[in-house]
Amino acid sequence: MTTIILAIVIGAAFGAVLDRIGAADPNWIGRMLSLKHLHLMKTILLAIGTGSVLMFAGQMAGLVDVGHMSVKAAYVGVFIGGLLLGAGWAAAGYCPGTGLAAAASGRRDALFFVAGGLLGAAAYMVTYPAWVATGLLEGAKLTLGTVPGAGVDGLIGLRGDILGIVMGLAFVAVAFALPERPMGKPAPVAAE
Amino acid sequence: MPLNWKTGGLLLGLVFFAAVLLVKPIGVSTQFVIFDAIVADAVSPDLITQTDDGYASTNAYLDKSGGKYAKNAANPFNYSFVFVLALMAGAAGSALLRGGVGRDERRLPAIWQANYGNTPVMRYAVAFLAGFVVLYGARLAGGCTSGHMMSGMMQTALSGYIFAAGAFAAAIPVAMMMYRKEG
Numbered sequence: 001m002t003t004i005i006l007a008i009v010i011g012a013a014f015g016a017v018l019d020r021i022g023a024a025d026p027n028w029i030g031r032m033l034s035l036k037h038l039h040l041m042k043t044i045l046l047a048i049g050t051g052s053v054l055m056f057a058g059q060m061a062g063l064v065d066v067g068h069m070s071v072k073a074a075y076v077g078v079f080i081g082g083l084l085l086g087a088g089w090a091a092a093g094y095c096p097g098t099g100l101a102a103a104a105s106g107r108r109d110a111l112f113f114v115a116g117g118l119l120g121a122a123a124y125m126v127t128y129p130a131w132v133a134t135g136l137l138e139g140a141k142l143t144l145g146t147v148p149g150a151g152v153d154g155l156i157g158l159r160g161d162i163l164g165i166v167m168g169l170a171f172v173a174v175a176f177a178l179p180e181r182p183m184g185k186p187a188p189v190a191a192e
Numbered sequence: 193m194p195l196n197w198k199t200g201g202l203l204l205g206l207v208f209f210a211a212v213l214l215v216k217p218i219g220v221s222t223q224f225v226i227f228d229a230i231v232a233d234a235v236s237p238d239l240i241t242q243t244d245d246g247y248a249s250t251n252a253y254l255d256k257s258g259g260k261y262a263k264n265a266a267n268p269f270n271y272s273f274v275f276v277l278a279l280m281a282g283a284a285g286s287a288l289l290r291g292g293v294g295r296d297e298r299r300l301p302a303i304w305q306a307n308y309g310n311t312p313v314m315r316y317a318v319a320f321l322a323g324f325v326v327l328y329g330a331r332l333a334g335g336c337t338s339g340h341m342m343s344g345m346m347q348t349a350l351s352g353y354i355f356a357a358g359a360f361a362a363a364i365p366v367a368m369m370m371y372r373k374e375g
Contacts, residue, residue: 003215007271010211011278014218016286017203022194024283027375030303033360033367036374042197043204044342050205051346055212063213070217072334072344074351081333082340082358085326089359090366092322093301095337096330097220099323100276101283106298108312109319116323121224122232123324124331128253131332144348155350164348171345175201 015101024101026093026109033090038178045175052168056161059147066149075139077131208346215271217347219339221330222261223276229254229265240266303375333358 021043022028031037058064072078089095094102094113102110131137145163146154154160194200211218229251233239240249240262247262249255254262264270287293296302300312308314330336333355335344341359344352 003271004269004274006215007274008278010207010214010218011275012282012285013210014207014275015279015282015284017200017207018279019283019286020195020290021197021200021204025194026301027303028194030301030367030371031374033363034371035364035368039194039197043195043201046197046201047204047208048342048346050202051208051212051342052348054205054209055346058209058213065213068212068214068216069347070343071347071349072340072351074349074354078333078340078351078354079358081329081331082355083362084329085333085336085355086329086359086362086364087366088322088324088326088329089337090363091370092319092326093303094319094323095326096224097276097279097336097338099326100220100280104280104284105287106284106293107301108298109301109304109315112316112319113323113326116320116325117224117327118228118323120324120327120329121221121331122228124328125225125228125251125253128251128256132252139351142350144350147348160348167348168346175197 014097015104018098018101019105024094024098024105024107024110026102026107029089029093029098035182038180038182042175042178042180045171045178049168049171049173049175052171053165056147056164056168059149060161066147069147069150069152071141071143071150071152073139073141076136078139080136208342212343212346217339217343218275219272219335219343220276220279221327221336221339223273224327225253225261225331226265226268226273229261230268233265242266301375303371303373306373306375307371 018024022040028040032040055064059066092113094110096117099110099113103114141152142155143152143160144155145158145160147160208218239251240247247259247266249262300315304315333340340352340355345356
Protein backbone atom coordinates (compact mmCIF):
# COMPACT_ATOMS: atom_id res chain seq x y z
CA MET A 1 0.00 0.00 0.00
CA THR A 2 2.85 2.39 0.83
CA THR A 3 4.26 1.91 -2.67
CA ILE A 4 0.90 2.87 -4.18
CA ILE A 5 0.80 6.06 -2.10
CA LEU A 6 4.34 6.85 -3.26
CA ALA A 7 3.29 6.17 -6.86
CA ILE A 8 0.45 8.67 -6.49
CA VAL A 9 2.53 11.36 -4.80
CA ILE A 10 5.66 11.10 -6.99
CA GLY A 11 3.64 10.55 -10.17
CA ALA A 12 1.41 13.57 -9.53
CA ALA A 13 4.42 15.73 -8.69
CA PHE A 14 6.14 14.61 -11.90
CA GLY A 15 3.06 15.39 -13.99
CA ALA A 16 2.60 18.78 -12.37
CA VAL A 17 6.25 19.73 -12.91
CA LEU A 18 6.16 18.58 -16.55
CA ASP A 19 3.19 20.89 -17.04
CA ARG A 20 4.80 23.85 -15.27
CA ILE A 21 8.15 23.73 -17.08
CA GLY A 22 6.46 23.65 -20.50
CA ALA A 23 7.60 20.10 -21.35
CA ALA A 24 4.01 19.06 -22.15
CA ASP A 25 3.60 22.06 -24.48
CA PRO A 26 4.51 21.23 -28.11
CA ASN A 27 5.33 24.91 -28.76
CA TRP A 28 8.19 24.79 -26.26
CA ILE A 29 9.40 21.37 -27.46
CA GLY A 30 9.41 22.69 -31.04
CA ARG A 31 11.37 25.77 -30.05
CA MET A 32 13.91 23.65 -28.17
CA LEU A 33 14.42 20.97 -30.85
CA SER A 34 14.68 23.52 -33.67
CA LEU A 35 17.29 25.30 -31.49
CA LYS A 36 15.34 28.56 -31.49
CA HIS A 37 14.83 28.80 -27.73
CA LEU A 38 16.69 26.52 -25.30
CA HIS A 39 14.80 27.44 -22.13
CA LEU A 40 13.47 23.89 -21.80
CA MET A 41 16.86 22.34 -22.59
CA LYS A 42 18.44 24.35 -19.77
CA THR A 43 15.65 23.15 -17.45
CA ILE A 44 16.20 19.49 -18.37
CA LEU A 45 20.00 19.66 -18.06
CA LEU A 46 19.74 21.31 -14.66
CA ALA A 47 17.27 18.62 -13.56
CA ILE A 48 19.55 15.76 -14.64
CA GLY A 49 22.51 17.42 -12.90
CA THR A 50 20.55 18.11 -9.71
CA GLY A 51 19.21 14.55 -9.57
CA SER A 52 22.64 13.08 -10.23
CA VAL A 53 24.49 15.12 -7.59
CA LEU A 54 21.83 14.46 -4.93
CA MET A 55 21.63 10.74 -5.67
CA PHE A 56 25.38 10.04 -5.73
CA ALA A 57 26.15 12.34 -2.79
CA GLY A 58 23.29 10.66 -0.90
CA GLN A 59 24.76 7.25 -1.67
CA MET A 60 28.19 8.30 -0.41
CA ALA A 61 26.62 9.66 2.77
CA GLY A 62 24.75 6.39 3.21
CA LEU A 63 21.35 8.06 2.92
CA VAL A 64 20.34 6.70 -0.48
CA ASP A 65 20.01 2.98 -1.12
CA VAL A 66 22.27 2.06 -4.06
CA GLY A 67 19.89 -0.85 -4.71
CA HIS A 68 17.29 1.65 -5.92
CA MET A 69 19.38 2.34 -9.01
CA SER A 70 18.11 0.70 -12.16
CA VAL A 71 20.56 0.79 -15.06
CA LYS A 72 19.29 -0.28 -18.47
CA ALA A 73 21.37 -2.32 -20.88
CA ALA A 74 23.24 -0.62 -23.73
CA TYR A 75 22.77 -2.28 -27.15
CA VAL A 76 22.53 -1.19 -30.80
CA GLY A 77 18.73 -1.07 -30.63
CA VAL A 78 18.97 1.69 -28.02
CA PHE A 79 20.46 3.99 -30.67
CA ILE A 80 18.00 2.95 -33.42
CA GLY A 81 15.08 3.32 -31.02
CA GLY A 82 16.45 6.70 -29.96
CA LEU A 83 16.48 7.85 -33.59
CA LEU A 84 12.85 6.77 -34.05
CA LEU A 85 11.73 8.37 -30.81
CA GLY A 86 13.60 11.57 -31.66
CA ALA A 87 11.95 11.89 -35.06
CA GLY A 88 8.48 11.42 -33.62
CA TRP A 89 9.19 13.64 -30.62
CA ALA A 90 10.14 16.47 -32.98
CA ALA A 91 7.21 15.92 -35.35
CA ALA A 92 4.57 15.81 -32.60
CA GLY A 93 6.23 17.77 -29.83
CA TYR A 94 5.40 14.94 -27.43
CA CYS A 95 7.28 12.03 -25.88
CA PRO A 96 5.51 9.22 -23.99
CA GLY A 97 5.30 10.98 -20.61
CA THR A 98 4.60 14.48 -21.87
CA GLY A 99 2.07 13.15 -24.42
CA LEU A 100 0.05 11.64 -21.57
CA ALA A 101 0.40 14.84 -19.54
CA ALA A 102 -0.76 16.94 -22.50
CA ALA A 103 -3.67 14.62 -23.28
CA ALA A 104 -4.79 14.83 -19.65
CA SER A 105 -4.65 18.62 -19.73
CA GLY A 106 -7.03 18.71 -22.69
CA ARG A 107 -4.81 18.92 -25.79
CA ARG A 108 -6.70 17.11 -28.54
CA ASP A 109 -3.65 16.35 -30.71
CA ALA A 110 -2.06 14.62 -27.69
CA LEU A 111 -5.00 12.18 -27.59
CA PHE A 112 -4.13 11.17 -31.15
CA PHE A 113 -0.47 10.90 -30.13
CA VAL A 114 -1.36 8.57 -27.24
CA ALA A 115 -3.63 6.47 -29.49
CA GLY A 116 -0.81 6.15 -32.02
CA GLY A 117 1.55 5.31 -29.17
CA LEU A 118 -0.63 2.47 -27.93
CA LEU A 119 -0.70 1.07 -31.46
CA GLY A 120 3.08 1.50 -31.81
CA ALA A 121 3.70 -0.32 -28.51
CA ALA A 122 1.39 -3.12 -29.67
CA ALA A 123 3.29 -3.30 -32.98
CA TYR A 124 6.52 -3.72 -31.05
CA MET A 125 5.00 -6.50 -28.92
CA VAL A 126 4.15 -8.37 -32.12
CA THR A 127 7.46 -7.76 -33.94
CA TYR A 128 9.70 -8.31 -30.88
CA PRO A 129 10.84 -11.84 -31.92
CA ALA A 130 12.18 -10.42 -35.22
CA TRP A 131 14.34 -7.91 -33.30
CA VAL A 132 15.62 -10.65 -31.00
CA ALA A 133 16.64 -12.64 -34.08
CA THR A 134 18.79 -9.75 -35.38
CA GLY A 135 20.92 -9.76 -32.24
CA LEU A 136 20.59 -5.97 -32.01
CA LEU A 137 19.04 -6.26 -28.54
CA GLU A 138 22.10 -7.91 -27.02
CA GLY A 139 24.27 -5.79 -24.79
CA ALA A 140 25.36 -5.12 -21.25
CA LYS A 141 24.41 -2.87 -18.35
CA LEU A 142 27.21 -0.36 -17.90
CA THR A 143 27.76 2.85 -15.98
CA LEU A 144 30.60 5.29 -16.66
CA GLY A 145 32.51 4.43 -13.50
CA THR A 146 31.92 1.53 -11.12
CA VAL A 147 29.31 2.56 -8.55
CA PRO A 148 30.06 0.75 -5.26
CA GLY A 149 27.33 -1.77 -4.49
CA ALA A 150 25.34 -1.20 -7.69
CA GLY A 151 26.32 -4.53 -9.19
CA VAL A 152 26.90 -2.94 -12.60
CA ASP A 153 30.24 -2.86 -14.41
CA GLY A 154 31.94 0.45 -15.04
CA LEU A 155 33.18 1.54 -18.45
CA ILE A 156 36.32 3.08 -17.00
CA GLY A 157 38.17 2.30 -13.79
CA LEU A 158 37.08 5.28 -11.73
CA ARG A 159 34.74 5.37 -8.75
CA GLY A 160 31.27 5.71 -10.21
CA ASP A 161 29.74 7.77 -7.43
CA ILE A 162 32.45 10.43 -7.51
CA LEU A 163 32.33 10.44 -11.31
CA GLY A 164 28.53 10.74 -11.06
CA ILE A 165 28.84 13.89 -8.98
CA VAL A 166 31.36 15.31 -11.45
CA MET A 167 29.05 14.51 -14.38
CA GLY A 168 26.11 16.00 -12.49
CA LEU A 169 28.04 19.23 -11.92
CA ALA A 170 28.97 19.21 -15.62
CA PHE A 171 25.27 19.01 -16.57
CA VAL A 172 24.56 21.96 -14.25
CA ALA A 173 27.43 23.94 -15.79
CA VAL A 174 26.19 23.27 -19.33
CA ALA A 175 22.68 24.33 -18.27
CA PHE A 176 24.08 27.68 -17.15
CA ALA A 177 26.39 28.07 -20.16
CA LEU A 178 23.83 27.37 -22.89
CA PRO A 179 22.44 30.53 -24.47
CA GLU A 180 18.63 30.85 -24.47
CA ARG A 181 18.63 31.80 -28.14
CA PRO A 182 21.67 30.29 -29.91
CA MET A 183 20.50 31.57 -33.30
CA GLY A 184 19.67 35.08 -32.16
CA LYS A 185 16.31 36.77 -31.95
CA PRO A 186 13.66 35.86 -34.55
CA ALA A 187 12.94 38.40 -37.30
CA PRO A 188 10.42 40.93 -36.01
CA VAL A 189 6.87 40.26 -37.13
CA ALA A 190 5.29 43.13 -39.07
CA ALA A 191 2.71 44.98 -36.99
CA GLU A 192 -0.85 44.29 -38.09
CA MET B 193 5.05 31.20 -19.90
CA PRO B 194 6.67 28.26 -18.15
CA LEU B 195 8.61 28.43 -14.90
CA ASN B 196 12.05 30.06 -14.86
CA TRP B 197 14.52 27.32 -15.92
CA LYS B 198 16.41 27.45 -12.63
CA THR B 199 13.27 26.88 -10.54
CA GLY B 200 11.82 24.39 -13.00
CA GLY B 201 15.06 22.44 -13.36
CA LEU B 202 15.54 22.26 -9.62
CA LEU B 203 11.97 21.04 -9.08
CA LEU B 204 12.23 18.43 -11.83
CA GLY B 205 15.58 17.29 -10.44
CA LEU B 206 14.07 16.95 -6.96
CA VAL B 207 11.26 14.78 -8.34
CA PHE B 208 13.78 12.49 -10.08
CA PHE B 209 15.81 12.34 -6.87
CA ALA B 210 12.74 11.62 -4.72
CA ALA B 211 11.80 8.76 -7.04
CA VAL B 212 15.21 7.06 -6.78
CA LEU B 213 15.46 7.81 -3.06
CA LEU B 214 12.09 6.32 -2.18
CA VAL B 215 11.36 3.72 -4.87
CA LYS B 216 13.18 3.53 -8.22
CA PRO B 217 14.04 5.72 -11.22
CA ILE B 218 11.18 7.23 -13.21
CA GLY B 219 10.03 5.59 -16.44
CA VAL B 220 6.86 5.83 -18.51
CA SER B 221 6.87 4.06 -21.87
CA THR B 222 6.60 0.48 -20.53
CA GLN B 223 3.12 1.33 -19.30
CA PHE B 224 1.88 1.72 -22.88
CA VAL B 225 2.68 -1.98 -23.28
CA ILE B 226 1.02 -2.81 -19.96
CA PHE B 227 -2.15 -0.95 -21.01
CA ASP B 228 -2.18 -2.77 -24.37
CA ALA B 229 -1.69 -6.08 -22.58
CA ILE B 230 -4.56 -5.38 -20.15
CA VAL B 231 -6.90 -4.65 -23.07
CA ALA B 232 -5.66 -7.59 -25.15
CA ASP B 233 -5.97 -9.98 -22.21
CA ALA B 234 -9.53 -8.80 -21.58
CA VAL B 235 -10.42 -9.48 -25.23
CA SER B 236 -8.54 -12.77 -25.40
CA PRO B 237 -7.97 -14.18 -21.88
CA ASP B 238 -5.50 -16.81 -23.11
CA LEU B 239 -2.85 -14.11 -23.61
CA ILE B 240 -1.69 -14.05 -19.99
CA THR B 241 -1.84 -17.10 -17.75
CA GLN B 242 -0.89 -17.63 -14.14
CA THR B 243 1.72 -20.32 -13.56
CA ASP B 244 3.06 -21.97 -10.41
CA ASP B 245 5.85 -19.43 -10.03
CA GLY B 246 4.38 -16.29 -11.61
CA TYR B 247 2.88 -15.32 -14.94
CA ALA B 248 3.45 -16.32 -18.54
CA SER B 249 2.20 -15.09 -21.88
CA THR B 250 1.78 -16.42 -25.39
CA ASN B 251 3.32 -13.11 -26.52
CA ALA B 252 7.11 -13.35 -26.37
CA TYR B 253 7.53 -9.72 -25.32
CA LEU B 254 5.15 -9.98 -22.36
CA ASP B 255 6.72 -13.30 -21.46
CA LYS B 256 10.33 -12.05 -21.39
CA SER B 257 12.33 -11.62 -18.16
CA GLY B 258 10.29 -14.27 -16.38
CA GLY B 259 6.92 -12.85 -17.40
CA LYS B 260 7.54 -9.50 -15.73
CA TYR B 261 5.27 -7.52 -18.05
CA ALA B 262 2.62 -10.27 -18.00
CA LYS B 263 2.60 -10.06 -14.21
CA ASN B 264 2.20 -6.28 -14.19
CA ALA B 265 -0.60 -6.43 -16.77
CA ALA B 266 -2.39 -9.06 -14.69
CA ASN B 267 -1.99 -6.84 -11.60
CA PRO B 268 -2.32 -3.25 -12.87
CA PHE B 269 -2.58 -1.89 -9.33
CA ASN B 270 1.23 -1.73 -9.14
CA TYR B 271 3.68 1.13 -8.60
CA SER B 272 4.65 1.82 -12.22
CA PHE B 273 1.13 1.77 -13.66
CA VAL B 274 -0.40 3.87 -10.87
CA PHE B 275 2.56 6.26 -11.23
CA VAL B 276 1.59 6.97 -14.84
CA LEU B 277 -2.09 7.46 -13.97
CA ALA B 278 -1.01 9.89 -11.23
CA LEU B 279 1.25 11.67 -13.72
CA MET B 280 -1.82 12.38 -15.86
CA ALA B 281 -3.85 13.56 -12.87
CA GLY B 282 -1.00 15.78 -11.69
CA ALA B 283 -0.56 17.37 -15.12
CA ALA B 284 -4.31 17.95 -15.48
CA GLY B 285 -4.54 19.46 -12.00
CA SER B 286 -1.55 21.70 -12.55
CA ALA B 287 -2.91 22.91 -15.90
CA LEU B 288 -6.31 23.66 -14.35
CA LEU B 289 -4.74 25.58 -11.45
CA ARG B 290 -2.95 27.91 -13.85
CA GLY B 291 -6.19 28.59 -15.74
CA GLY B 292 -6.17 25.63 -18.12
CA VAL B 293 -4.81 25.20 -21.64
CA GLY B 294 -6.54 27.76 -23.88
CA ARG B 295 -9.31 26.63 -26.22
CA ASP B 296 -7.31 27.41 -29.39
CA GLU B 297 -4.25 25.61 -28.06
CA ARG B 298 -6.29 22.56 -27.12
CA ARG B 299 -7.60 22.40 -30.69
CA LEU B 300 -4.33 23.25 -32.45
CA PRO B 301 -0.93 24.28 -31.01
CA ALA B 302 0.30 27.75 -32.07
CA ILE B 303 3.51 26.36 -33.59
CA TRP B 304 1.47 24.20 -35.97
CA GLN B 305 -0.84 27.08 -36.84
CA ALA B 306 2.17 29.31 -37.60
CA ASN B 307 3.78 26.77 -39.95
CA TYR B 308 0.84 24.94 -41.51
CA GLY B 309 -2.18 27.20 -40.97
CA ASN B 310 -5.55 26.07 -39.71
CA THR B 311 -5.18 22.37 -40.52
CA PRO B 312 -6.18 20.42 -37.40
CA VAL B 313 -6.91 17.15 -39.22
CA MET B 314 -3.39 17.08 -40.66
CA ARG B 315 -2.01 17.88 -37.19
CA TYR B 316 -3.94 15.00 -35.61
CA ALA B 317 -2.77 12.62 -38.34
CA VAL B 318 0.86 13.66 -37.80
CA ALA B 319 0.46 13.34 -34.02
CA PHE B 320 -0.99 9.83 -34.43
CA LEU B 321 1.82 8.68 -36.73
CA ALA B 322 4.43 10.30 -34.52
CA GLY B 323 2.95 8.57 -31.47
CA PHE B 324 3.28 5.24 -33.26
CA VAL B 325 6.93 5.88 -34.15
CA VAL B 326 7.79 7.26 -30.69
CA LEU B 327 6.43 4.28 -28.77
CA TYR B 328 7.81 1.74 -31.24
CA GLY B 329 11.21 3.40 -30.88
CA ALA B 330 10.94 3.66 -27.10
CA ARG B 331 10.19 -0.04 -26.77
CA LEU B 332 13.00 -0.97 -29.14
CA ALA B 333 15.35 1.19 -27.07
CA GLY B 334 13.95 -0.16 -23.80
CA GLY B 335 12.98 3.27 -22.48
CA CYS B 336 12.02 6.80 -23.41
CA THR B 337 12.89 10.37 -22.57
CA SER B 338 12.11 9.71 -18.89
CA GLY B 339 13.68 6.30 -18.38
CA HIS B 340 16.70 6.54 -20.69
CA MET B 341 17.46 10.20 -21.14
CA MET B 342 16.69 11.62 -17.71
CA SER B 343 16.88 8.66 -15.30
CA GLY B 344 19.61 7.00 -17.37
CA MET B 345 21.98 9.94 -17.70
CA MET B 346 21.31 10.86 -14.07
CA GLN B 347 22.70 7.42 -13.10
CA THR B 348 25.60 7.73 -15.60
CA ALA B 349 24.18 4.76 -17.54
CA LEU B 350 25.93 4.29 -20.89
CA SER B 351 22.55 3.41 -22.44
CA GLY B 352 21.21 6.84 -21.46
CA TYR B 353 23.93 8.68 -23.39
CA ILE B 354 23.51 6.41 -26.44
CA PHE B 355 19.76 6.99 -26.38
CA ALA B 356 20.11 10.75 -26.03
CA ALA B 357 22.60 10.87 -28.91
CA GLY B 358 20.17 9.00 -31.16
CA ALA B 359 17.14 11.01 -30.07
CA PHE B 360 18.72 14.43 -30.65
CA ALA B 361 20.46 13.32 -33.87
CA ALA B 362 16.99 12.72 -35.33
CA ALA B 363 14.93 15.29 -33.44
CA ILE B 364 16.95 18.42 -34.26
CA PRO B 365 16.94 18.08 -38.08
CA VAL B 366 13.27 17.01 -38.10
CA ALA B 367 12.24 19.97 -35.92
CA MET B 368 14.34 22.41 -37.96
CA MET B 369 12.73 21.21 -41.19
CA MET B 370 9.17 21.01 -39.89
CA TYR B 371 8.99 24.08 -37.67
CA ARG B 372 10.73 27.01 -39.31
CA LYS B 373 8.43 29.46 -37.55
CA GLU B 374 8.19 29.64 -33.78
CA GLY B 375 4.47 29.98 -33.26
